[in-house]
Structure formats: structure tokens, C-alpha cells
Amino acid sequence: MPSSSVLPITRRGSQSSQMAPKRNRNASESAGARRSPGDDITSPAAKRSRVRSSTSAPIPPAGSPPADPTPGEYEKQSRESNVCVALEVPNNVPRREFPKRKDETSKGMFNPGALCYRNASLQALFHSPPFYHFLATVHQDCDEQANKCVLCALREVLYWYFDSPGTKVDGDGGTAEVARRTLETFTAACKQHPPHDQVGAREIKKNLQSDAFMFIDYLVRERIANTKGVNQELFNDFFELGIEERWKCRHCGKISITPRQTVELGLTVEFMEKDKTQHVLWHLNRGYFYEKLGLWCDTPTCTVLRAERAGKDSKPPLRMFTRRIKRAPEVLVVRIARFGLVKSGNSVTVEKVRERMQVLEFLNLNPYRHKDMKDDCVYRLDGAVGHKGKNVQSGHYVAAVRNEDGRYEVINDSQSIVRSDDFATMGAFNESSDTNGAEFDPYVLVYSKY
Secondary structure, three states, X not given: OOHHHEEEOOOOOOOOHHHOOHHHHHHHHHOOOOOOOOOOOEOOOOOOOOOOOOOOOOXXXXXXXXXXXXXXXXXXXXXXXXXXXXXXXOOOOOOOEOOOOOOOOOOEOOOOOOOHHHHHHHHHHXXXXXXXXXXXXXXXXXXXXXXXXXXXXXXXXXXXHHOOOOEEOOOOOOOEEOOHHHHHHHHHHHHHOOOOOHHHHHHHHOOOOOOHHHHHHHHHHHHHOOOOOOOHHHXXXXXXXXEEEEEEOOOOOOEEEEEXXXXXXXXXXXXXXXXXXXXXXXXXXXXXXXXXXXXXXXXXXXXXXXXXXXXOOOOOOEEEEEEEEEEOOOEEEEEEOOEEEEEEOOEEEEEEOXXXXXXXXXXXXXXXXXXXXOOXXXXXXXXXXXEEOOOOOOOEEEEEEEOOOOOEEXXXXXXXXXXXXXXXXXXXXXXXXXXXXOOOEEEEEEEEEX
């Protein structure tokens, strides 16, 4: 399927006392003081040291943010690999702490039929240390029952995931499964507060297959962000990527600067027309941080020029857009544009883009920082969602995650969890016990600030 025929789909619409279920909260709080969102947390062991805290030495910048290029410079940069700076991980840098948990072992999640998208999405999020930290420190005084509050139900699933040994699944190699009642309560809460999008709402209410990214976007931007009592500034620091868009009109010289949040949660990686075997950052560099867009300037000079060209060349001239990061969230969700709208005559269908894209363990976004931003923008991949099938309404989802030992695991609902020392597992999902000869394509990547 030619990539040029595919158009991107727009958005559809611890043992820490704070993580204890409501019925145990008083007893838990008596055991120790509450933690604040700014407290340090202890991360699970990993192959490489985890860094960045308010007191630790920062990663040496990989280089100053590049100046906005001219179109000619951009074309040259697009042909050279040095635009994407390689990450150098320093040694002996203190790690951010992470709340102590009773049972670090990854667990399976029961799938009653078509909820693999839910299970894979939760697995990828749960294995991101800052996501766990955020949920452990917010929304502790809700009066709603868990089956009526999505955030309460989500916190309870997460609590029992890491603070209980789980329930052994008979006949499947002794895989531990998170308590099914907590997942049932969570699903019931989602049905009480479905997505604003009608398609997504119908899929959740009827227990149908849904889109893993749309589900994550719904959880984070619709439910967590809008839950009463959640501090918006804290939420933005953890989940929202803030950017500045800049472009210069070559006809009148006007420079337009617009600060904004990304339209979708995190970053969306579009496949370029060439070099489809390149890595995620290569595509982001050429399709997002530097992007050519056709548009007119609104100055009087360009208004006159536009009127003169009417009827001759109605297409707006291409402008070079540059985007720079002004706020780097603790959790960065990256969606690979796997599903697109395909025009065929008068009809439009949703089809899957099967092109390959290399997944990076470390995502160094330092070259794309705004000039006023001093924080490092280096991320480590802790969870990924893979999809097998022809379209979003069919097929199967699995998760690949980084466990407490720094190894990699493929988690397929409640089936036996397969562990690997090879990072390629995170991008290929080739250790799953249910591949049936078919490949899982990386779809949603959950990165944690490193």
C-alpha cells in the first residue's frame, strides 16, 4: 500500500500509603507520613543507572539547541545524520528514588474477550516509574465508590498490581494474575464515564475491541486531567508536552511564534515517504521538529500577493515550521501512526500501515529544546504496546515492558510472561507465546524521563 495514499487519523475524542485502597487507607496512613509529589522515589533496578532529580547532577547536554534553519539548510540537514545527536549515558549519576513496593513481579491481566487493548495499555503505563509515582501522590480523598470514579479504580488496580503476589493462573506455568475484581471495577468505572468520542464510548460500553492509544489518551487527558482535585500544573509536568512553533515568511519576513500543547497526547510519529526502515527519532526530526507546511502569511504584503496569484497558483507556498520543546513531561507517550484513512473512490476506510520503524531504547530530545529550557529531554523506553492484525477493530494487542531487574518482558493478557535480556524484544514482541507466526508492530511507546 503506497504510503502517500494514507492520511493520518485525527483524534477521536507501593507500598506507599497513598496507593492503598480506600478501605485500608486509615490503617495505612497510620504506618507513616504522606508523601508529597516532590518527594524522592526509589526506582527498580535497571541495566543502566536512572538519573535526574532536583539534587543529582544533570546529564551533560548533548549540544545546544540548533538555530532555526533556512530552507536550504534544512534540506542539507535532512540528508545528514548529525541532526540526531547520539545519547551518551554518564556513569555514577544518582538515580531518582521510587516508592517501595511489596511485589515487583509483573503480572498478567485477565481478558474476558476483546479487552486486550486495555490490558496492554495498562501494562505499558504501570511499568513507567513516574506514572506510578503520580498515581501514588494524587486523588487521595475522593468520596466516590471505586466503580464510579475512574481514577480511584485505576489507583486500586495499580496498588494491587505491585503490592500483592497476585493469583496463580492454573495450567499456564504459574503466571500470577492481578485480581480480576479490580479490573472489573475499573471497567465499570470507565463505563460510568465513557470517552467523549461516540465510537470510543460505544466500544467501552459494549466491551468491544478499541484503539490502545485512544484508550491511553482517554485515561490521561479526559479522566485523570479532569478529575476533581488533580492539580493541573502537576498534571502538565507529568504528561503534557509543551512546544513552541515558529516559522518565517520568506515574502514579507514576518516571524510567527505560537506556544501550544500537542494536539494528541505526547508525540505522533508519521511515516515518511522514503527510508521507512529508519528509527523513531529520524522520523520525528524530519516530520515534526522540522516540517514543511503550505500556508499564507496574514500581513498586508502577503494578502496582496495572494490576491495577485488567485487563479494562477492557488496553492499556498511551503514554509519551514520548526518546533521546540518548552516543557518536557515526566511521561512521554509516543504513537507510531499505524492506522490511516485510505481513500478509494468515494469511500474512505481505515487501514494499517505495515512499514517497519526502529524503536529506540533511549530518546534524546535535547537538540530540540527551546533556547530558554535548561532541563534535559532524555527519555528511556519502559513500556510498549504492539498490535497484530489488519485494523484497529480487529487483531490483538500485547505489551513489552522493562521489569524491576532491567530485563524485558512480553505480557500477553494472562498467558505465561516471557522474559528476555535483548532490548529488541521491546520493538519486535517476538517472544510472545501467541504470535502464530505473525509479527506484532510497535504502536504506542511509553517513555520515562531519564
